[in-house]
Every structure is written in structure tokens, then in C-alpha cells.
Amino acid sequence: MRTPLLAMFGCMIIVGALGAQSTQLPIPVRIDSGVSGHIHPALAFTKKGTLVGVYCKSEYKPYLITHSLDLGKTWSKPVLFPFTTETQVYPGSLTTLSDGRLVHAWNVWFNVDDKKKSRHVAFSISDDDGITWSKPKNINKNKDVKIESVIRHPIVELAKDKWLLPLMDRTVLYNPISGDESAFGDGRNHGLVPIAKTPKSTLVSGKGMRSTDEGKTWIEVESFPDVSTQGWRHQMICLENGLLIASQIVGPGVGGDVINYLVSKDDGKTWLMDKPVEFYNPNRPIGGRACPRSVMLDGQTLGTIYYDTDAKQAGGSGIFFRTMPIALLIK
Numbered sequence: 001m002r003t004p005l006l007a008m009f010g011c012m013i014i015v016g017a018l019g020a021q022s023t024q025l026p027i028p029v030r031i032d033s034g035v036s037g038h039i040h041p042a043l044a045f046t047k048k049g050t051l052v053g054v055y056c057k058s059e060y061k062p063y064l065i066t067h068s069l070d071l072g073k074t075w076s077k078p079v080l081f082p083f084t085t086e087t088q089v090y091p092g093s094l095t096t097l098s099d100g101r102l103v104h105a106w107n108v109w110f111n112v113d114d115k116k117k118s119r120h121v122a123f124s125i126s127d128d129d130g131i132t133w134s135k136p137k138n139i140n141k142n143k144d145v146k147i148e149s150v151i152r153h154p155i156v157e158l159a160k161d162k163w164l165l166p167l168m169d170r171t172v173l174y175n176p177i178s179g180d181e182s183a184f185g186d187g188r189n190h191g192l193v194p195i196a197k198t199p200k201s202t203l204v205s206g207k208g209m210r211s212t213d214e215g216k217t218w219i220e221v222e223s224f225p226d227v228s229t230q231g232w233r234h235q236m237i238c239l240e241n242g243l244l245i246a247s248q249i250v251g252p253g254v255g256g257d258v259i260n261y262l263v264s265k266d267d268g269k270t271w272l273m274d275k276p277v278e279f280y281n282p283n284r285p286i287g288g289r290a291c292p293r294s295v296m297l298d299g300q301t302l303g304t305i306y307y308d309t310d311a312k313q314a315g316g317s318g319i320f321f322r323t324m325p326i327a328l329l330i331k
Contacts, residue, residue: 028320031075035317043305044094045295052130053305060088072303072321083136095154102126105151119148142169152232153194168192185215192231196238204268206236223273225262233289239296244268247292255286263329302326
């Protein structure tokens with residue numbers, strides 16, 4: 001059974017986030033306002049050209065979904081994501097599979113006892129660009145239910161029946177058809193970090209390692225972006241052209257002052273650590289963790305969703321979308 005999203009494209013929102021921005025980049029598009037708590041957005045780009053974003057507007061809920069049909073220039077009015085209206089949610093990830101379907105994985109809070117809560121992962125699939133979604137399936141809780149199982153990064157599709165799940169408590173292979181789990185590679189737990197697959201089938205782990213044999217052995221990469229200390233916050237993805245990018249947040253405090261991208265052009269062997277590419281610099285402390293999530297829109301453009309909770313910015317706190325020419329990353 002599939003649950004439709006009502007009034008999906010009934011209203012489009014486009015509000016420029018004002019303030020001091022890099023003159024090389026377009027002004028951010030405001031998707032929503034009045035956000036707080038663990039907002040932590042996720043983003044996907046479908047094979048038909050639809051952008052799909054999800055996020056928590058405030059702590060635990062409401063958990064909202066929005067779409068864009070014009071490469072992020074305008075966005076549909078955010079609506080409640082099905083299956084999360086009665087549960088407390090910690091945001092998760094979106095993945096576009098090779099056959100065009102979307103996988104949305106999120107984290108469900110549950111009570112262990114009167115004093116302790118924990119989390120497990122659920123996921124749902126859409127085959128119509130996020131309009132309707134299948135009944136959720138639950139990923140196994142940790143055997144010790146007090147240990148939280150959390151996802152924040154896209155699933156790595158190794159085959160149609162083999163997904164690599166980068167969970168906080170374990171890094172495993174999952175068969176979406178049977179629901180079975182199996183060991184991945186050498187069995188180590190990478191933790192809550194992104195794992196990216198390059199066009200050469202190399203796996204690059206946010207723990208600062210790369211593997212060319214499906215995770216059986218790993219080689220440590222010197223001078224690697226720190227996307228693991230706060231793995232739930234940062235991102236690392238591989239673009240279709242083989243370019244690897246990782247987020248870097250510079251500055252003190254909760255949100256830092258600037259969001260940069262760090263780039264690898266050689267399959268993750270080396271990173272241009274001394275050549276960060278600035279993405280967002282409001283010339284003030286960024287409100288909240290920002291949690292940028294990016295997708296490649298076409299051969300020339302990167303699209304990123306992020307948030308900024310500074311109430312004093314024009315329009316107040318909000319969640320935003322911004323594009324960047326990929327040429328700036330290649331330079």
C-alpha cells in the first residue's frame with residue numbers, strides 16, 4: 001500500500017536568504033522558516049529531474065517533505081511525511097537507486113524503559129519521485145536495545161539486493177528483498193560516517209580510508225577531511241564525474257562561521273586540504289549545525305540543502321537550498 005502526499009505541488013515558495021554571500025554563488029532559496037532543534041535535512045535528485053528534501057521543522061516532529069521541479073528555484077509547500085505523524089523522529093537520509101526509485105531512511109525513537117530512549121532505522125521506498133511511499137520496513141534494532149542504531153547518510157547500492165548501510169552501531173550489508181543482514185568486508189564498524197562509491201568502484205569511508213576490494217581491506221588516507229568527529233553533521237559524496245567532495249565547517253561555536261567543500265580529484269587518494277571552496281559565509285556565526293546535504297543536478301551544477309537558525313537574519317531561521325557551479329570545485 002502506498003501513501004500519497006496531499007497537495008504536493010499546491011504552493012511554491014521562493015524567498016531569497018539575504019545577507020553577505022559569496023558573490024560567485026546564487027542567493028539561497030528559502031524553503032521554510034521557523035525551524036529549530038535537530039532539523040538535519042536530507043536531499044535526493046531523481047532520474048526524472050525532481051529534487052526531494054526532508055527535514056524536521058522542530059525537535060522530534062513535524063517531519064516534512066518538499067519537492068522542486070525546476071532544479072531548486074521553487075519548492076512545494078512542505079507537508080508531513082507519511083508514517084511519522086505519530087512517532088518521534090530523528091532525521092535520516094535519502095538515496096536514489098540505480099533503477100530510479102527513492103529510499104528514505106529515518107530514525108525512530110522508542111522507549112527502552114521509563115528512563116531510557118533508544119533509536120532504530122525504518123525506511124520507505126517511492127517509485128514515483130516521492131509522491132507516494134511504500135509501507136515502512138524496520139531495520140533490526142541493535143541486539144542490545146539500549147545501543148542506538150542511527151542512519152544519517154545515503155545508502156550505498158552495491159547491487160539490487162545488496163545495500164551497504166552506514167549505521168552508527170554497525171556497518172553491514174542489507175538485502176532489501178529478504179530483509180537479511182550480513183557482514184560487510186572485514187567486519188569493522190565505521191560508525192556514523194558517510195561511505196561513498198566512486199565510478200571506479202572504490203569505496204571511500206569517512207573514517208579516512210579507501211578500499212578497492214569491496215571493504216575486505218582498507219588503506220588509510222593521509223590528510224583526510226574530518227567528517228567523522230561529528231559524522232551526523234558532515235557529508236562526503238562522489239559526483240558522477242568522479243569528484244569527491246566533503247564538507248568542512250570553520251570557526252568556533254555550534255555552527256561555525258563558514259561552510260566549505262574539500263575536494264579529491266584522484267579517487268580519494270589525496271585531498272586538496274589547503275584549497276577549500278567556500279559555499280556559505282554569512283559574515284556572522286551560523287545558527288545551528290547547518291548539516292549540508294548535496295546532490296549533482298547536472299554536469300555543471302551542485303545543489304545543497306542546509307539550515308541556519310539565526311533568528312536575526314532576514315526572514316528569521318530557515319532551511320535553504322543553494323546551487324554552486326561544479327567548475328568552482330574543479331579549479
